[in-house]
Amino acid sequence: MAEVTGIKEIIKPENLVYKRTGIMTDTVLSYCPGCGHGTAHRILAELIEEEGLQSKAIGVSPVGCSVLLYNFLDIDWQEAAHGRAPAVATAIKRLLPDRFVFTYQGDGDLAAIGTAETIHACNRGENFLIIFINNGIYGMTGGQMAPTTIPGMKSSTSPFGRDVRMMGNPLKMTDIVATLPGTYYVTRQSVHTPANVKKTKRALRKAIQYQFHNKGTCFVEIVSNCPSGWKMTPVESIRWMEENMLPFYPLGDMKVPDEKTGK
Amino acid sequence: MERELRLMKGNEAVAEAAIRAGADGYFGYPITPQSEILEYLMEAKPYETTGMVVLQAESELAAINMVYGGAACGKKVMTTSSSPGISLKQEGITYIAGAELPCLIVNVVRGGPGLGTIQPAQSDYFQAVKGGGHGDYHLIVLAPASVQEMADFVELGFDLAFRYRNPVMILSDGAIGQMMEKVYLNPHRERSKDVPEWATTGKPPTRSRNIITSLDLDPEAQERFNLKLVAKYNEIREKEVRYEEFQCDDADYLLVAYGTSARVCQKSVQLARMEGIRVGLLRPITLFPFPSERISVLADRVKGILSVEMSAGQMVEDVLLAVNGKVTVKHYGRMGGMIPTPEEVVENLRSKIIGG
Amino acid sequence: MTEEIIIAGFGGQGVLSMGKIMAYAGVLQDMEVSWMPSYGPEMRGGTANVIVILSTERISSPIIRRFDTGIILNQQSLDKFEGSIKPGGVLVYDGNGISRHPVRNDISIYRIDATEEAARLNSPKTFNMIILGGFLEIKPVLSVENVVNGLKKSLPERHHRLIPENAKALQRGGEMMREVLRIREQDK
Ligand SMILES: Cc1ncc(C[n+]2csc(CCOP(=O)(O)OP(=O)(O)O)c2C)c(N)n1
Numbered sequence: 130m131a132e133v134t135g136i137k138e139i140i141k142p143e144n145l146v147y148k149r150t151g152i153m154t155d156t157v158l159s160y161c162p163g164c165g166h167g168t169a170h171r172i173l174a175e176l177i178e179e180e181g182l183q184s185k186a187i188g189v190s191p192v193g194c195s196v197l198l199y200n201f202l203d204i205d206w207q208e209a210a211h212g213r214a215p216a217v218a219t220a221i222k223r224l225l226p227d228r229f230v231f232t233y234q235g236d237g238d239l240a241a242i243g244t245a246e247t248i249h250a251c252n253r254g255e256n257f258l259i260i261f262i263n264n265g266i267y268g269m270t271g272g273q274m275a276p277t278t279i280p281g282m283k284s285s286t287s288p289f290g291r292d293v294r295m296m297g298n299p300l301k302m303t304d305i306v307a308t309l310p311g312t313y314y315v316t317r318q319s320v321h322t323p324a325n326v327k328k329t330k331r332a333l334r335k336a337i338q339y340q341f342h343n344k345g346t347c348f349v350e351i352v353s354n355c356p357s358g359w360k361m362t363p364v365e366s367i368r369w370m371e372e373n374m375l376p377f378y379p380l381g382d383m384k385v386p387d388e389k390t391g392k
Numbered sequence: 393m394e395r396e397l398r399l400m401k402g403n404e405a406v407a408e409a410a411i412r413a414g415a416d417g418y419f420g421y422p423i424t425p426q427s428e429i430l431e432y433l434m435e436a437k438p439y440e441t442t443g444m445v446v447l448q449a450e451s452e453l454a455a456i457n458m459v460y461g462g463a464a465c466g467k468k469v470m471t472t473s474s475s476p477g478i479s480l481k482q483e484g485i486t487y488i489a490g491a492e493l494p495c496l497i498v499n500v501v502r503g504g505p506g507l508g509t510i511q512p513a514q515s516d517y518f519q520a521v522k523g524g525g526h527g528d529y530h531l532i533v534l535a536p537a538s539v540q541e542m543a544d545f546v547e548l549g550f551d552l553a554f555r556y557r558n559p560v561m562i563l564s565d566g567a568i569g570q571m572m573e574k575v576y577l578n579p580h581r582e583r584s585k586d587v588p589e590w591a592t593t594g595k596p597p598t599r600s601r602n603i604i605t606s607l608d609l610d611p612e613a614q615e616r617f618n619l620k621l622v623a624k625y626n627e628i629r630e631k632e633v634r635y636e637e638f639q640c641d642d643a644d645y646l647l648v649a650y651g652t653s654a655r656v657c658q659k660s661v662q663l664a665r666m667e668g669i670r671v672g673l674l675r676p677i678t679l680f681p682f683p684s685e686r687i688s689v690l691a692d693r694v695k696g697i698l699s700v701e702m703s704a705g706q707m708v709e710d711v712l713l714a715v716n717g718k719v720t721v722k723h724y725g726r727m728g729g730m731i732p733t734p735e736e737v738v739e740n741l742r743s744k745i746i747g748g
Numbered sequence: 749m750t751e752e753i754i755i756a757g758f759g760g761q762g763v764l765s766m767g768k769i770m771a772y773a774g775v776l777q778d779m780e781v782s783w784m785p786s787y788g789p790e791m792r793g794g795t796a797n798v799i800v801i802l803s804t805e806r807i808s809s810p811i812i813r814r815f816d817t818g819i820i821l822n823q824q825s826l827d828k829f830e831g832s833i834k835p836g837g838v839l840v841y842d843g844n845g846i847s848r849h850p851v852r853n854d855i856s857i858y859r860i861d862a863t864e865e866a867a868r869l870n871s872p873k874t875f876n877m878i879i880l881g882g883f884l885e886i887k888p889v890l891s892v893e894n895v896v897n898g899l900k901k902s903l904p905e906r907h908h909r910l911i912p913e914n915a916k917a918l919q920r921g922g923e924m925m926r927e928v929l930r931i932r933e934q935d936k
């Protein structure tokens with residue numbers, strides 16, 4: 130009995146250290162166990178709550194495993210055709226310039242079929258945020274090669290490993306957009322360890338705030354895993370990511386505005 | 393010649409048949425339910441054996457324009473996709489039709505509109521047979537109803553494409569793409585070394601330059617070109633109609649269905665006949681050209697026709713035109729990735745045609 | 749002869765591959781075959797099913813809703829497909845994790861505890877071959893020999909070392925089913 134009363138004493142608002150964010154709906158996430166998408170969603174949801182942006186946020190979801198993202202976060206959403214999210218977001222932000230507008234896109238969506246939309250939105254300096262999940266593969270369609278698949282990496286359409294002479298080189302979109310005058314804040318992060326989750330959250334918070342400066346496109350890449358597409362257990366996939374993806378896609382900021390001048 | 397027996401998915405049969413038909417190039421982009429085609433080709437590595445080029449493009453838009461480029465060199469090239477990807481290809485397809493280029497396009501249809509579902513449907517009939525892109529043009533449209541036909545129509549499709557300098561579409565669906573059946577594969581054909589006289593391969597002194605274009609700014613010349621296309625389509629209508637009949641000889645009622653629906657309807661015919669209802673099935677194999685004349689002849693003999701499709705009612709419009717009011721024509725369809733069951737078809741035949 | 753079969757269970761239980769092996773065996777027996785899977789994201793940890801038709805005649809519809817035989821590997825599939833077996837048909841199911849057992853009395857129902865047995869034999873992945881062996885004992889539409897050859901055809905070369913283990917599981921399934929039948933005979 131004493132123990133039960135003890136628990137009741139502990140469960141008090143002032144003792145709360147961690148809670149479910151109200152921005153996440155009750156819908157069960159449709160991701161495979163260990164997939165990075167879920168963590169990225171969670172951070173985004175927390176930030177929308179913490180920054181008080183529920184009524185200002187308009188998200189554009191992609192075609193990819195996160196196609197159902199609009200079911201998971203309790204904000205307004207538009208679902209774009211494959212690769213077209215930056216074009217869709219361009220119009221939203223131009224018509225509603227005081228809103229928090231963002232896209233959330235996979236690497237196939239953003240860096241293959243949507244390359245033109247991505248580059249041109251960033252080059253025009255559209256004032257929205259792009260969140261780019263790079264798992265090096267097409268998750269949703271069953272593990273085909275993505276533009277970000279690293280050399281030698283196996284996928285269902287590079288069954289003998291990516292042969293760059295035949296299939297081309299991986300595309301580092303984040304590096305590319307960082308060189309464009311239209312981008313304002315460009316960074317590459319990951320969510321595979323608690324420390325990295327914290328860093329990514331910090332970066333995303335900045336990106337969300339910068340989004341309101343209306344001084345150019347904010348671009349946050351999150352290097353992620355795809356245990357199913359990589360045909361690994363979640364733990365193996367994290368190790369593989371650290372050993373293979375991160376050396377190829379090093380983490381860190383690529384372009385930061387000057388805090389004083391805001392430029 | 394010995395044909396090799398294999399057990400394969402419809403999608404795999406397309407890929408293997410393409411290699412064996414001596415295709416020169418394949419350009420694709422992953423999309424369910426047809427990604428196995430690109431996967432199979434990447435695993436089979438025909439570029440090491442026959443020299444066939446296989447490339448994963450960055451989008452369907454790019455893939456169809458690669459097809460344009462390859463076809464304009466006189467090569468046997470193809471692409472495959474499923475509904476949303478085929479919509480994206482429409483711009484390229486009308487340019488290909490306008491430049492009179494031969495190529496093969498496979499649509500493993502899934503339910504729409506929009507992103508829709510990844511389950512099988514026949515809702516792209518209008519898009520396939522009535523145009524799809526802008527301008528006055530037609531594709532030759534073949535509708536396989538088995539894995540065997542998935543393989544056979546690759547070779548047939550290429551032959552028709554080159555005979556008429558016209559894009560050919562295989563209009564399949566997720567069920568036929570994903571299912572496995574026995575398939576007898578033709579022996580390997582050498583990749584052709586013939587160069588069509590219109591192909592852009594570099595101008596030798598012996599001929600004038602070749603230009604592949606779909607542009608003509610002079611309206612009179614453009615109309616002459618349109619009339620040439622019309623004449624070509626009429627020739628195709630005359631010579632290339634293909635269909636299969638199933639117990640139509642003594643039929644009081646007729647089912648018209650293609651592809652997966654036709655397979656379902658075969659069983660419906662058996663079920664209905666067990667109940668003493670004399671039903672036959674006409675299965676269009678070419679959707680353009682459509683077997684209108686045959687349907688018109690059968691319409692003189694039957695009391696009613698049910699068009700069965702996995703759509704809201706698209707082919708039924710062509711059946712109605714063919715029948716021209718002679719007997720009742722009704723539509724029965726399932727949508728959104730649902731497939732009609734043989735029993736449902738019989739029920740609808742009873743309620744919409746026999747009772748109605 | 750036409751045998752229309754539904755195999756259903758969780759994705760990852762080898763539902764589709766069991767069907768594939770049967771289809772290959774059918775081809776080896778000169779039959780017409782069709783193998784129509786459920787496909788798509790639902791397979792990720794969700795349910796998977798496949799319709800296999802074996803016939804001595806041309807197969808009309810590969811998509812059907814009523815089956816001669818159901819081979820059922822989990823509760824969800826049992827709930828979904830028990831009603832789809834034709835009267836007089838056969839239902840074979842794995843008892844593992846089943847709390848609502850089948851109740852129809854116009855079909856023949858056989859339970860085989862294949863998961864348990866496979867675990868006991870230390871080769872958990874072969875449980876579907878135990879079930880298949882059991883089914884073939886009741887309805888010998890395919891010979892065990894052809895099923896083993898079908899296995900060779902459907903498994904990639906690098907997995908061929910697993911064939912003896914699977915062949916043993918097939919045999920074991922047959923034995924278990926004979927035992928089930930013997931006990932039933934006794935009870936009569
Ligand atoms: C026009 C078009 N082409 C192809 C597809 C099929 N498709 C769906 S998701 C996808 C790629 C997904 O990969 P990615 O963007 O990397 O996201 P992930 O699933 O890995 O999160 C493709 C090719 C489609 N829906 N529409």
Ligand code: SF4
Binds near residue numbers: 159163358
């Ligand atoms: S397929 Fe890959 S990206 Fe998609 S949910 Fe599964 S693990 Fe995540």
